[in-house]
Amino acid sequence: MLNPQWLRTFITLVEQGNFTRSAEQLDLTQAAVSQHVQRLEERLGPLLIRRPRQLELTPAGHALLAYCAEVGAADQRLQQRLTESDTERGEVALISPGSIGLALYPLLLEVQQSHPGLSIRHRFAPDHEVLDAVLENRFELGLVTLKPDDPRLTVSHFAEEPLELVVPVGEQVHGWTDLERLGFIDHPDGQAMAGRLLSRQFPGGPGVRSLPCRGFINQISLILEPVSRGLGFSVLPRYARLAFPRPESIQVIEGATQLIDTLWLLHRAEWPLSARAELVLKRIQPAFLSSPRASR
Incomplete structure (x- = not known):
């Protein structure tokens, strides 16, 4: 297990591109920053090529940076799961095709204005990306035009278009x-x-x-x-x-x-939706329940 402080130092160093600025950002001495990088390099091999005006990542450095991103995402998912019962606070992540997304996003912003503690993360993507994102738990909710047949998913009718x-x-x-x-x-x-x-x-x-x-x-x-x-x-x-x-x-x-076309709502079947996701769906779905023939 890599020391979390060493990882924070490495991420900051990559972002700042300079040992002095990184030390100031982290409220550490420059020697401490160098020591953290040295400890990581003792475990993983050379991470940085030190040039006079810039730092360049080695292949191991790029791999460690990707690992740090994965750790950060895992931490975010953990925090989200621990606050699932909180209706008023936390993130709601939804991924959808572009057309329905154009209609959804203003409604999502209205929900966020009514509940400032919520953070709305919305991405436009084709069906196959939506499916992967929900299955990999990167997004809690997804919309697709082709109904999937996967026991890991709960699939329900959302709208017609x-x-x-x-x-x-x-x-x-x-x-x-x-x-x-x-x-x-x-x-x-x-x-x-x-x-x-x-x-x-x-x-x-x-x-x-x-x-x-x-x-x-x-x-x-x-x-x-x-x-x-x-x-x-x-x-x-x-x-x-x-x-x-x-x-x-x-x-x-x-x-x-x-x-x-029918638009299908997806979420993982193995665990219930978060309370905030249910709130968002309750607020936005009525706008799409009327017949498409009525929306001229």
């Missing part, structure tokens, strides 16, 4: 030739989403890959920016469209049938 064909305001789309004229604004999930929706709205079409691509953007909050400027059309989930700040510059082309 249609995919939408969004075009510049005033544009008419009556057939595939109109899509070819407009061109496609792509994004990381664009090909898959457009393929699923357009095959329903325009059966017999040659497929989204045949359409001219007018641009690509990997930030979900910006996908509709080029659409609003008349540069093309896109296909994306409704909550992303609802979060766009200039709805007057875009419009949705309705099809004969909707393509609606």
Whole structure:
């Protein structure tokens, strides 16, 4: 077991890049800082290359820094578990796809404003990252679009979200030739989403890959920016469209049938949710329980 004080000294030294500043930060003598590093190097081998104006980590130094991060994360998880029954204080960690995240985050901030003792940690991620993060207990709550079949998880219905064909305001789309004229604004999930929706709205079409691509953007909050400027059309989930700040510059082309995805809430099944996570869910979930057909 490595001495926690030695580890704190090493982390501070890496952050400060200087023995003198590190000693001041830790309220230690410079000799004490050097001694702590020496003790670690006696156990682990050379950790630092000392240059006149900088410190460079060796491979062992990088490994120790990663270990320190793991220890810090474990300590944070321990503190969280020890305060699970506290509704008003502590961290609530939620990971979700980007579209629903755009709608969730303002609601999470409202909860935090009402309960200043809470700390909200929210990350946008694709389904596979959400699943791993919840299973590895890095996030207490997760949302995914594909329902997992894993006995370690409790899975429940959270919301429904249609995919939408969004075009510049005033544009008419009556057939595939109109899509070819407009061109496609792509994004990381664009090909898959457009393929699923357009095959329903325009059966017999040659497929989204045949359409001219007018641009690509990997930030979900910006996908509709080029659409609003008349540069093309896109296909994306409704909550992303609802979060766009200039709805007057875009419009949705309705099809004969909707393509609606279900969003599933995940958490570990082996232990109960923390009281603060239950509080957050109680506050945010009603906003997503109404029919998606009502949110135009």
